[in-house]
Amino acid sequence: MKMSSLVAYDNSESEDDSCAQKEEGAPAPSHTDPAGCSNSDLRPRPADSVSDQSVTEQSGSTLHFYPKLQNWDGGYCSGQKDKHFKDSCAKPRRAGPLQAPLCVPDASNPAKRVSASASGVRPYVPKRQRQARSEETEDPANPPEQVLGDLTRKSSVLSDGSLRVKACLGEKPKAAGIPRKLLMSLEGHQGPVNTVQWCPVPHVSHLLLSASMDKTFKVWDGAESGRCLRLYTCHSGAVRDASWTPCGQQLLTGSFDNTAAITDVETGQQTVKVDNQFKVMCAVPHPNSPDVFLCGGYSSVVKAWDSRCCKVVKAYKAAIQQTLDILFLRGGKDFITSSDCVSRDSADRTLIAWDYQTTAKVSNQLYHERYTCPSLALHPQEESFVAQTNGNYMALFSSQRPYRMNKRRRFDGHKVEGYAVQCDFSPDGAILASGSSTGSAHFYDYQSGRVLHSVQAHSQPCLRVSQHPVLPATAATCDWAGEIKIWH
Structure with missing residues (x-):
C-alpha cells in the first residue's frame, strides 16, 4: 500500500x-x-x-x-x-x-x-x-539607566518643578546676591562647554541648558539634584551656541555642521532644522516674533529665518569675515552684531546696529578701539548694554540711538585672551558677572564698575557665568574642560 x-x-x-x-x-x-x-x-x-x-x-x-x-x-x-x-x-x-x-x-x-x-x-x-x-530579570526597584536621547518615551522635563524655586516664586524679589560657595558640580560633557543658560520661565527656571563642543547639548536640574534630565544629539558638529526660546518649551542651537535647529524640550524631536551654508557661531530668537530667529557665523551675512516655512526672510550683509554674537535690543526693532574685524579702519564693522525690518545699518560707529567683542549682554532694566572685549574689559553702551559708548565707566580686572568669554546681568541689573581665561568668575557692581567678588571657579578658562533669574545669589559657570558648576 x-x-x-x-x-x-x-x-x-x-x-x-x-x-x-x-x-x-x-x-x-x-x-x-x-x-x-x-x-x-x-x-x-x-x-x-x-x-x-x-x-x-x-x-x-x-x-x-x-x-x-x-x-x-x-x-x-x-x-x-x-x-x-x-x-x-x-x-x-x-x-x-x-x-x-x-x-x-x-x-x-x-x-x-x-x-x-x-x-x-x-x-x-x-x-x-x-x-x-x-x-x-530587571529589578523594578532599580531600573537601568534610561537613554536620555530616546524619543519614544514620555519625558517630564518641564512638568517636574523645584521646591527651592517654588518657595521663591511667592516671595517678593530680593536683591541680587553674590554666590560664594560651591553647591554642586555637573560632569558629563566630553568637550568644552561653550555656554550655560537658565530657563527664562520662572516656574521651570531650575532647568539649566548647556552646549558643548562634543556635538551635544543637555538640560540639567541645576537647583536640586544636579542630574542630567535630557541629552540631545541633533548635530553632527560642535554645538557653538544654544538658548531657550521665550516660551521655555523649545531650544535654539547653532552648530559647526552649518545648521541651526529648534528642538522640543520634552520629546527631544527637532521641529526645525535649516542649513545656513556656513558654520554657525550664534543663533538668537526674536524676542517678539517666536517664529523668527537670526543666525550668524563664518559668513559676512546674518540670516533671519522663519521657522514656519524654513526660509530666509531677511539677510543683513556687511563687509566682515564672521559674526561673533548677536544681541536684540529692547522691543526687537534693532539688534547689534559683533564681528572679528580689528584693522585700523575697522571702526565701522566691529559693532554694527541694524534695523530689523529694513535690514539697513542704523549705526556703524559704536566702538572705535582695535579689539574684537566676543559677546554682548543687555541690561534688564536700563537702556544700555555691554560688550565683552579682548582688551580685558567690558565696555558700556547706550541701547538707544546713536548707541554711544560710556567712556567713564568700564568693567575690568578679568582676562579674555582670545576666548569666547561671555557676560551676564543679574535679574535686577545690579550685578554684572563675567568669566575669565584664568578660570575665575568675577562679579561687578554695575553702578560703580568695581569688582565685588572673585572666585576661582575652574582650573581651565571659565567661558560663561549665568546668574539665576529667580534664586538669589545663585549662578552657573562652565569651562573649557567640559565642567559645569553651580554656586550659591
Whole structure:
C-alpha cells in the first residue's frame, strides 16, 4: 500500500531536541536509556507520547508514529526523511576525538532529555523567550539607566518643578546676591562647554541648558539634584551656541555642521532644522516674533529665518569675515552684531546696529578701539548694554540711538585672551558677572564698575557665568574642560 508522510516543525524546539554528545570511552547506552540509539527507539509509540517533531505514517485505518529522524553530521544533527535513517542512526560517521552515537531523545518527557550542557552545545532560545527572561530579570526597584536621547518615551522635563524655586516664586524679589560657595558640580560633557543658560520661565527656571563642543547639548536640574534630565544629539558638529526660546518649551542651537535647529524640550524631536551654508557661531530668537530667529557665523551675512516655512526672510550683509554674537535690543526693532574685524579702519564693522525690518545699518560707529567683542549682554532694566572685549574689559553702551559708548565707566580686572568669554546681568541689573581665561568668575557692581567678588571657579578658562533669574545669589559657570558648576 502506498505510504504518505506528514512532518510538523517547530522552530522554538528544533535545537532543543538535538542530539547530545558524549566523550569517547563512555559506556554504551542500554536499551532502556532514552539517550541511546537502540532499536527499541524506532518502534511505534502511542500517539500521546509523541511530540510535535514526529513523522506520521498512515496505512489504512492504522496510524503509526515515529520520532523525527536525525543524522549525525560533524557534531550536529540534521533531520532526514530518506529510507537510510536506520543505518545513519546505527552507524554514525566519525567526526573527531569526541564522537557519540546518535541520540533520539524522548520529546514527550522533558525530564528524560539529555542536558545540552553535557555536550557543550548551547541550546537555542527563541527570541520571545529571551525577551521575556530579560524583562523578568530587571529589578523594578532599580531600573537601568534610561537613554536620555530616546524619543519614544514620555519625558517630564518641564512638568517636574523645584521646591527651592517654588518657595521663591511667592516671595517678593530680593536683591541680587553674590554666590560664594560651591553647591554642586555637573560632569558629563566630553568637550568644552561653550555656554550655560537658565530657563527664562520662572516656574521651570531650575532647568539649566548647556552646549558643548562634543556635538551635544543637555538640560540639567541645576537647583536640586544636579542630574542630567535630557541629552540631545541633533548635530553632527560642535554645538557653538544654544538658548531657550521665550516660551521655555523649545531650544535654539547653532552648530559647526552649518545648521541651526529648534528642538522640543520634552520629546527631544527637532521641529526645525535649516542649513545656513556656513558654520554657525550664534543663533538668537526674536524676542517678539517666536517664529523668527537670526543666525550668524563664518559668513559676512546674518540670516533671519522663519521657522514656519524654513526660509530666509531677511539677510543683513556687511563687509566682515564672521559674526561673533548677536544681541536684540529692547522691543526687537534693532539688534547689534559683533564681528572679528580689528584693522585700523575697522571702526565701522566691529559693532554694527541694524534695523530689523529694513535690514539697513542704523549705526556703524559704536566702538572705535582695535579689539574684537566676543559677546554682548543687555541690561534688564536700563537702556544700555555691554560688550565683552579682548582688551580685558567690558565696555558700556547706550541701547538707544546713536548707541554711544560710556567712556567713564568700564568693567575690568578679568582676562579674555582670545576666548569666547561671555557676560551676564543679574535679574535686577545690579550685578554684572563675567568669566575669565584664568578660570575665575568675577562679579561687578554695575553702578560703580568695581569688582565685588572673585572666585576661582575652574582650573581651565571659565567661558560663561549665568546668574539665576529667580534664586538669589545663585549662578552657573562652565569651562573649557567640559565642567559645569553651580554656586550659591
